[in-house]
Amino acid sequence: MKIRRIGLGATALLAAGALVLTGCASGGSGGGAESGVITTNGSEPQNPLIPTNTNETGGGKILDAIFAGLVYYDGEGAPHNDVAESIETDDAQTYTVTIKDGLKFTNDEPVTSDSFIDAWNYGALLSNAHNSSYFFEDIEGFSWDEDSELTGLKKVSDTEFTITLTQPLADFPLRLGYSAFFPLPASAFDDMDAFGANPVGNGPYMLDGEGAWKHDEKIDLAVNPDYDGGRKAKNDGLSIVFYASQDAAYADLQGENLDVLDAIPSAALGTYQSDLGDRWVNQPAAIFQSFTIPERLAHWGGEEGKLRRAALSMAINRAEITEVIFQDTRTPASDFTSPVIDGWSDSLKGAEVLAYNPEEAVKLWAEADAISPWEGEFQIAYNADGGHAEWVDAVTDSVKNTLGIEASGAPYPTFAEARTLITSREIQTAFRTGWQADYPGLFNFLGPLYATNAGSNDGDYSNAEFDALLKQGSTTTDIAEANGLFQQAQEILLQDLPAIPLWYSNVNGGWDKDVEGVTFGWNSVPLYYEITKG
């Protein structure tokens, strides 16, 4: 009698369990991707999918696939017209944009001048607090302090509008391929929240139906049959799977559940090339890594600071650290930009300060000591949640051994904490800095970081000569001439070293046997439309 009751209890428990399990398991089996659909890795977008509000790679990757801007970038980072028929200017300050006739969004709304003007105005409006609003700051009418209209945008006709800037900027057209400048259909403004969950674009791909964005899991994109630009898809669609860790994504690549991967986890860096045969890539990306020493710190200002910075830079053995610690997945820096950017150079005047030269380093340090003797410890602050401890230790060891001073890393638990101390200028040591370019132009690596009072000038660097060269380069409509001026500006940076360049991050990726035509763009994202499968 009693035994039966226990048995009953147990079976009831099991049955309940089974019910829970089967009841919830109706989600349909994953995988089984139809032939021709490329699966690739991604991460859950941090923001709704609105072009002007997305500033991270997870969402950016999706937006680039489902929207077409005025221009797009090819594998080398060179701009080509996408929606634009032409972008013309005489003075680098007023641009006339003509867009192709007859283009439409995937909901059949036409792409017109208003699609751009309204989208940009919405993104720039202060009270909308969009993450990428700063992209519009050079357009006339933009304001940081109050809601104001971008008066610099003028509609001429449905296919023509003009952009007037507050100052000449030669590389402005180059920026127009960035997601912040994408157009929006009129229907987006009815309910922006709903639009962000189910965006309607005009790009080579479109969302595969309502609810194609399965939060935390994946987003399925189908080919947009109406797209008629330079990025026409050569495959049958794109399925971007969201991973919380790169290790899981890499396991899926090895288990043949994933076609293309654009991030190799650090645990596999030693083996991925042999794991994947010839299906991998390891090339510099548009990511510049450095550490910054604010001039306001004792011993780091003026002539003394200049000598010490040079000494420090020459005390670091970049080649050895990138090889030993990063297993050659970093490329030692030879300037302040990136090799994938047009105008990059490894032969700037003064670039020898980036080469390992212990004798010279000791000499310069001694000269600085003659001005004012060094005391205390040299420290580089970093966030401990980002895997920086190893290289910071290697760099500070290199400094310690070469210069014979105390040097160490200063870890902060979280990125948020480190950034808070840096932006509030409370930090009392050197700190790690990095820059990932928004668009493939030299100016983007220089202006926002080192121009006087620039937004991300965390070290408060200021040099009138540098500012002048930057401005001169911006007003020149000839790209080669502009790049020459930006290189001259960098030669000033090499003397002043507002940040000590370390290395460029490489993009490390791999792909499956089934796919062909994988190339990585200037921004480390594969050119998905070119990939073929089967």
Add this chain to the structure above:
Amino acid sequence: MPRYIMWRFLQAIPVFLGTTFLIYFMVFAMPGDPLLALFGDKTPNPAVLEQLREQYHLNEPFIVQYWYYMTGLFQGDFGTAYSGEPTTEILARTFPVTIRLAVLALIFQSVAGIAVGLVSGLRKGGIFDSSFLIISLVFLSLPIFVIAFVAQFVFGIQLGWARTTVGSGAPLQDLIMPAIVLATVSFAQIVRLTRSSVIETQQLDFVRTAYGKGLSRGRVIPVHILRNSLIPVTTYIGTDFGVLLVGATVTEGIFNVPGVGRTLYQAIIRGEGPTVVSFVTVMVLIYLLVNLVVDLLYAVLDPRIRYVK
């Protein structure tokens, strides 16, 4: 009995208030501005930052933020993540997945653990017993992520028996491997617990009496030995459900399961107060509920408990 259940529910209220307050306080005490981190190495415009701070009440003191959260909670509003998604939607999406994973693991570990433990206990010192003592020791000493990576590599990549990670919708067949991995540690515990409990019970007088009355082994083992040995095991399994929910963090990360653990981890990294607190609150509630069920199960297993209460 109903009064007992009522009393237990009332007890849950201060526990609930206390935990939400503590968790909220701890998230709030985390250094640094979580919004700043969203912008990476780029410094956001102060005006934009101010707008966002206001939107998430981050410019208010802790107690005010907590008040906003609690009043919202009683109106059914669990707050929004920085992504703009309501926390309730995230909860509704992730909890079923993790519960499925945890229940599956619970079934694996209980059924296999009790069966192996019983046989080991009955054949103490035998080959079966000794080999499972060693196996359980191995499982107990290995960190779960090692077991997970090995399982993923061997069964997923090398043999191809299972998907390397869990596919879209977290179908049951994909969850089997992660569930087994999640179950290993507790499986080893349950084997050992059942074994020693069975050995102990076997030597008690009532078992000898039962045999003396001429009852068969087929009757004595399940009714007299197993039933009495299951009390400590039940306690363990009950409390273990909470541990499973937490342990799922590691397993979910490795097998990319879109469940509570993975999402909670990301929310902590981003310093998203409302999301973290809501998740932990629901976990606390589940934990309290499971403990209640365990206490009630005692009564089923041991009549003495039933009558004392």
